[in-house]
Amino acid sequence: xxxxxxxxxxxxxxxxxxxxxxALFQYQFEHNAVYRSYCxxxxxxxxxxxxxxxxxxxxxxxxxxxxxxxxxxxxxxxFESSGTSxxxxxxxxxxxxxIYHKSxxxxxxxxxxxxEDYTLIALLPSYLERDHASLxxxxxxxxxxxxxxxxxxxxxxxxKLKVTLDRLEEKGQKTILLGVxxxxxxxxxxxxxxxxxxxxxxxxxxxxxxxxxxxTALNQHLKDCFGVHxxxxxxxxxxxxxxAYSNGDGIFYSPPWMKVLTRAPEDPFEIQPIGxxxxxxxxxxxxxxxxxxxxxxxxxxxxxxxxxxVLGRFDQAEVRGCNLMVV
Numbered sequence: 001x002x003x004x005x006x007x008x009x010x011x012x013x014x015x016x017x018x019x020x021x022x023a024l025f026q027y028q029f030e031h032n033a034v035y036r037s038y039c040x041x042x043x044x045x046x047x048x049x050x051x052x053x054x055x056x057x058x059x060x061x062x063x064x065x066x067x068x069x070x071x072x073x074x075x076x077x078x079f080e081s082s083g084t085s086x087x088x089x090x091x092x093x094x095x096x097x098x099i100y101h102k103s104x105x106x107x108x109x110x111x112x113x114x115x116e117d118y119t120l121i122a123l124l125p126s127y128l129e130r131d132h133a134s135l136x137x138x139x140x141x142x143x144x145x146x147x148x149x150x151x152x153x154x155x156x157x158x159x160k161l162k163v164t165l166d167r168l169e170e171k172g173q174k175t176i177l178l179g180v181x182x183x184x185x186x187x188x189x190x191x192x193x194x195x196x197x198x199x200x201x202x203x204x205x206x207x208x209x210x211x212x213x214x215x216t217a218l219n220q221h222l223k224d225c226f227g228v229h230x231x232x233x234x235x236x237x238x239x240x241x242x243x244a245y246s247n248g249d250g251i252f253y254s255p256p257w258m259k260v261l262t263r264a265p266e267d268p269f270e271i272q273p274i275g276x277x278x279x280x281x282x283x284x285x286x287x288x289x290x291x292x293x294x295x296x297x298x299x300x301x302x303x304x305x306x307x308x309x310v311l312g313r314f315d316q317a318e319v320r321g322c323n324l325m326v327v
Contacts, residue, residue: 123179
């Protein structure tokens with residue numbers, strides 16, 4: 001069955017998505033011990049699951065406390081989340097890197113076209129300072145695929161960054177400036193910018209580096225400083241193999257193999273109607289070898305066309321369900 005599940009990128013309609021999703025649920029119920037135990041504890045049996053909304057979503061904190069893996073042998077490779085010193089970090093074990101490649105490469109191409117058309121400049125200081133960061137892995141692979149000599153990672157080399165972007169602007173070269181929020185803010189405020197050929201994309205992440213911003217104010221500030229019409233955004237996380245993208249209005253769109261639902265804030269097992277604010281549940285069909293059904297700590301809203309908005313985060317205590325299984 002696993003070989004057929006690898007064809008997640010061929011999904012083209014709702015019927016395909018439902019068939020693939022239900023098949024992956026059956027597979028992970030049988031092969032993922034942590035997910036199976038969670039389903040057993042909340043009294044969910046595969047015979048009960050007929051529709052997507054019947055599928056239980058594993059609270060994301062299990063990636064911190066358990067080995068969430070659908071492979072018989074725990075792999076030695078993994079991605080690890082960020083965190084302060086002493087904080088327990090999530091681990092997403094990787095059986096096959098080619099699955100991640102297929103997801104992020106085809107996902108990027110779906111939204112932005114061929115990566116070879118761009119120069120990619122990455123401002124990811126907090127991620128570069130640690131090993132096993134999935135975002136750094138993805139950015140590095142995309143940088144290599146641009147085949148552009150000026151593509152690369154930049155840390156505190158602000159003058160070099162300015163010279164590089166000015167040079168690319170003069171050439172009319174399509175460029176993506178991908179960065180964590182605090183690094184983009186620092187770059188934006190250091191110089192006078194007027195970027196006509198550069199797409200600015202933030203990946204979130206203040207991590208206590210600067211004061212928190214309201215998103216609308218943050219976007220406007222970055223637009224004003226960089227001289228661009230829109231601030232794009234990437235939505236991803238260590239526990240996912242897929243990414244959603246926003247073209248500048250804070251509304252994210254997912255690739256066909258990724259779907260977002262919302263759950264009631266007061267009941268983690270109740271899937272809400274479209275348009276109501278709640279916890280974000282994510283189906284990521286590229287997560288074949290871990291768990292494809294994740295209840296995140298993000299708070300958001302879903303729209304009729306399948307797009308979604310991220311409005312904030314739950315407090316740790318508000319995400320219920322994890323107390324069902326003890327570390």
